[in-house]
Amino acid sequence: MEYEAVIGIETHVELATDSKMFCGCPAHFGADPNTNVCPVCLGLPGALPVPNEKAIEWIVMIGLALECEIAHRSQFHRKNYFYADQPKNYQISQFDVPVCSAGMLEIEADGRSTRVRINRVHMEEDTGKMIHIGGGGRIKDADHSLLDFNRSGIPLVEIVTEPDLATPQQARAYAQEVQATVLALGVSDAKLEEGSMRFDANVSLRPKGTGRLGTKVEVKNMNSFRSLERALTYEIERQTAALEAGEQIYLETRHWDESAGVTGGMRSKEESSDYRYFPEPDLVPIEITDTRRDAIRQGLPELPAARRSRFASLGLDPASVAVLMSGGLELAGIFEGACEAGADPKTIANWVTGEVTAFLRRESVQLGETPLTAEHLFELERLCAAGDLSSTAAKQVLVGVLAGEGSPAIVARARDLIQISDAGALATQIDQVLADHPEEYQRLRDGDAKIIGYLVGQVMQITAGRADPKVVSSILAEKARG
């Protein structure tokens, strides 16, 4: 039997607000353990939560970007479960009335576009962090565990899709599009490796073409887009093999093991959880009027889909657009900066998706960590347009700028790459070449235009590529005409 996969994705996005969701503690990473804490986020007796208005505004932005309906009145609920990293042993979350519901995100994958329905986007708070000492870092075998509550109470937005994805590639494309959206909104740094954006996937299989849903398995612990795709590919293969062998699929949570390339089950620990949700009595409902919603909508920045089509309208090919968009905001930003200054979009796109991307990959750095600016790209493009740099030389200059050697003009001069386009300056070199190649010179004089290309190549060689081939070629053509 042939099976098809049904995939839904839950995304957790930590908002980059200055303060936490329900207290005034800083919400930044990197502080010493348990220094960004207070009675509220430590769950001390008597402490009460007060909602962060900025976070509410930002979740509405996310909801609007995902074409959701925004509830006029939504409610916080308590989600009750005991866990040592959760200071109150309940999480303030949302249940039946989330801030945003019934949205949609369009993605491109497998050579076609797919509309992924968004079930809901809700607001909650993050937990603390646990580090298990001994026993291979697992809570079960650890000697003891350390708790850091700096993360406790950081605003967390959960985006839940309908089970509308069919392949790991679509899942990856969806995840990337969510990241691009969140980055465009500027509400999160959305770093998978730091956990400020996390994806969990629900996967089930069903006989191809049937409508019913199979038993779903939740897959967690993927901390890159690649591992999301790999984990889903593995999980679909695993379930397929199990079904073909006549085995049962269990409702369970499985963890992706990046190094082993497999998902591992935790079924023994899985109990049917009853979170005993009830309305959070310490908070009043979140009220969002149409006026406020519309004002937030007015302030939305350009979203990835719009930016993508705008880039395409500049004459860029889809592959370049994809690369520009995939690097987060940085590549697109520097591209746009150079274009706004007046540079030719295609040239800039070629450089950014070519040399720049290759450099970043080779050096394992982020664009922001290099000295390259939009002004540099503009300057470089002007040097080319003025004939001072050949396109080959321009690429070398670009690498020099990325490596910190200075502005394009400085690098071009220091590396002696300025193009020789002055006919007088080139005459000596051309005469030298003609003297060295008497046979070819004769053919030129006989009017054989085909030999020009060969001779230009020889001039380029002795000028180490600095001669302007157009100028050389026209001088030789003149000589041919006699």
Add this chain to the structure above:
Amino acid sequence: MSSPADLTLAEAAAALRAGALSARELLQATLDRALLTEAELHAFLTIDHERARAAADAADEVLARGETTGPLHGIPVAVKDNMVTAGVETTAGSQILAGYIPPYDATAVTALKRAGAVIVGKTNLDEFAMGSSTENSGYGPSANPWDTGRVPGGSSGGSAAAVAAGSAMIALGSDTGGSIRQPAALCGVVGMKPTYGLVSRYGLIAFASSLDQIGPISRTVEDAVTTLEVIAGHDPLDATSYRGEYPQYRSSLERGVAGLRVGVVTELAGEGISPDVLSACRSVVDSLAEAGATISEVSLPSMEYALSAYYLIAPAECSANLARFDGVRYGLRVEGATVEEMTARTRAAGFGPEVTRRILLGTYALSAGYYDAFYGQAQKVRTLVIQDFTKAYEGVDVLVSPTSPMTAFELGSRTEDPLSMYLVDVCTIPSNLAGAPSISVPVALDVASLPIGFQIMAPALGEEVLFRVAAEVERASGWNDRRPPLVEADHGV
């Protein structure tokens, strides 16, 4: 010779300002009274001599310059031990918080300090404010100053007993289903539950968040007004804190009740109420009529279900509120092989039977499959209670009833039967469900010379009319700050 410990707040404040009394003398008289009575009453869990003396001395220094910091300047105040106090052990009457020293003050405590109060100590209560007799305290019960073989009521029994005995001039209590008013009634003092949201809950160790409210316990209605004016106010740290105007209530005291419409709640004026209590309340109603109020009988049909709804909503909220006591970060920890085992052992050892019962009850009421039948249904009843009140207040300005169906009962007489204990709160619970203000004023003694409390209820934010009637009841009853026999010798009566 009379002790300064028996002055009312108003009298003491005047004496302090006039220089007739120092804050240190007043505190000493209060501490002496505690020394005299605590062995029998056990009203306090902590008496903080050192900090209290320092605060009194500081108050005297300010007085010496001819100034005061606020309306409670130099006044010895007791605080129920479910309100956190920075640097002073706060247990909420539970062994699970034995030795717990909070790093911050509850907003109400900060307000007391800002108003110049001298905090004497932390008073006993039913564990996490769950109970009506103080017998559920994890540190032993308190006794009633009128008869030390009887309960002071609860859960703010320690605060009520302390104020009645003079070991505090005023006290803060918290009221979730009657926990200020009922002990005030049983101890012969004034106890007031403000409108929900009027006093910040920040720093009040939560029992049932949607019902909890801090309020004053005092010897006179005027002192209750003074205290409420100090602790009421918007607090940005409490999202349920009231955001509107906070009026002054003092002018209500002398306005009388002429022209006011008083409704006697039918359902709380018959069955289940002791005859002495009923007749005392009837004569108060008669005197209100004589003072110019119009009296009518008002039926609140949903009262019948209010108690049941309360005993689902409050345990449900408490089951989540008390989940944080897990042995991980503070308080008691009983070690175990795993985190789960440690938490289970800690909670088993730290919580008393009534708290455990309510956590179980609440957990069950919120469970999948039972939510609609229990918690959901209880919330609907709550809505009905609110509607009943709204309808009633179309025809009357205040509603009245006994505060407690009976006077102080004997220690140990109801502990075996939780249901009979729950019934003690039948008159007080409706105001909590409605989030509306309510006050208990002592009006008479029963045949056994035990105090009887008269309850006045008003619509949400109806504190002004509430105090108008309360002041009249106080005048008409001729109670006149009567003192319990325990302190009569010291009082010089």
